[in-house]
Amino acid sequence: MVCSIKSPxxxxxxxxxxxxxxxxxxxxxVAALVFRLCHPHDPHxxxxxxxxxxxxLPVIGALxxxxxxxxxxxxxxxxxxLVQSLLGGTGGILAVLTAWGNMEDIANAPHMDLIYVYPLFxxxxxxxxxxxxxxxx
Amino acid sequence: xxxxNNNPAARRYCKRLAVTLxxxxxxLVLAIGIFxxxxxxxxxxxxxxxxxxLPLIGLLxxxxxxxxxxxxxxxxxxGVQSMLWGIGGTLAVTTVWGFLESxxxxxxxxxxxDSVIFWIFVGISxxxxxxxxx
Numbered sequence: 098m099v100c101s102i103k104s105p106x107x108x109x110x111x112x113x114x115x116x117x118x119x120x121x122x123x124x125x126x127v128a129a130l131v132f133r134l135c136h137p138h139d140p141h142x143x144x145x146x147x148x149x150x151x152x153x154l155p156v157i158g159a160l161x162x163x164x165x166x167x168x169x170x171x172x173x174x175x176x177x178x179l180v181q182s183l184l185g186g187t188g189g190i191l192a193v194l195t196a197w198g199n200m201e202d203i204a205n206a207p208h209m210d211l212i213y214v215y216p217l218f219x220x221x222x223x224x225x226x227x228x229x230x231x232x233x234x
Numbered sequence: 235x236x237x238x239n240n241n242p243a244a245r246r247y248c249k250r251l252a253v254t255l256x257x258x259x260x261x262l263v264l265a266i267g268i269f270x271x272x273x274x275x276x277x278x279x280x281x282x283x284x285x286x287x288l289p290l291i292g293l294l295x296x297x298x299x300x301x302x303x304x305x306x307x308x309x310x311x312x313g314v315q316s317m318l319w320g321i322g323g324t325l326a327v328t329t330v331w332g333f334l335e336s337x338x339x340x341x342x343x344x345x346x347x348d349s350v351i352f353w354i355f356v357g358i359s360x361x362x363x364x365x366x367x368x
Contacts, residue, residue, distance in 0.1 A: 132337055149337035153330040160322045167318075180314060187321040188294045191349045196287040198346020203269055203283035209345050211332030215325055 104175070110166035117162065120155035128152050156215055178229055185225020190218040241309070247300035254296060258289035290349055308367070316359040323355030324348055 102108045131148050163183075170176045194214065200206035265285050268274065274282055297313070304310045328348055334340045 128333070128337055145338050146334065149334050150330055151333075153326075153333045156329045157326045160325055164318070164322065180318070183318060183321065184298070184314070187317060187352075188291075188298070190321075191294055191324075191352055192287075192291045194345035194348040195290045196284045198344045198348070199265075199285075199287040200280055200283040201344055202346065203265060203286075204279040206280065206283070208342050211328050211335060211343060211345070214328045214332065214345075214348070218321070218325060 104170070104172065106166055106169040106171065107175070109169065110162060113162040113165075114159055117155040117159040120158070121152055124155060125152040174233075178226065178233070181229045182222045182226035185228070186218050186222030189221030189225070190214060193217065193221075241304075241306070243300055243303040243305065244309075246303065247296060250296040250299070251293070254289045254292045257292075258286060261289060262286040287346065290346075293349075293353075312360060312363050312367070315363050316356045319359035319363075320352045320356035323359075324352040327351055 102111060128148050128151050132145075163179075167176055167179060170179075194209075197206065197209050201208060265282050268282055269279075297317070301310055301313050304313065328343075328351075331340070331343050335342060
């Protein structure tokens, strides 16, 4: 799949994203195992916080690599498409979070796990990518 | 972007912003007032709770309108870049907080605060971007 991509910037982006996905899964498993097997004596100690944050680092890496891709991409149209998709994703995720937050606050809706925010953002970005592509076909 | 300059798109944005914030304040007071007096439940409660969220979602829409109406390409570029930095910062904070919530059981962060975090990051990134491209 990665080999069929002609743009070098897109190829690099895909490779980096897959590495970040693999790291995120790996570090999530490591963090879960550490908390399950080691039962840290102080669950609010610095070490516990550091282990808990580990799986978030590849996610931050993926965000940085998205910015790097935008800087490296030579094709202005492709860059425009991604920026539009990201803005669509931003609008979608912030709309859902604001509405859900108010429902949590005022109507006692169940808590939304914040881990789902990042994948939900990419779902919205993916939907807006399809819409933008159809618009400019 | 300044509300006092001669840029018509920026002036329209500021007017819309003021109206939207006023609607937000009114809808928040209305929703809380009804909840305190009538204690609604079910779908009505959810619909009422979403009411103050609509103007906040509107803030994004009017910023999008500003970007569409802005004639100055540099200002539009700064606006888009600041939004990208805003969502990047928000997603980074939210993801770290989410993992801390899951593993270390820290206090739950209300999702509606994410839009506040987003606008803070946007606000920080605008002067930095302007300084960078000066």
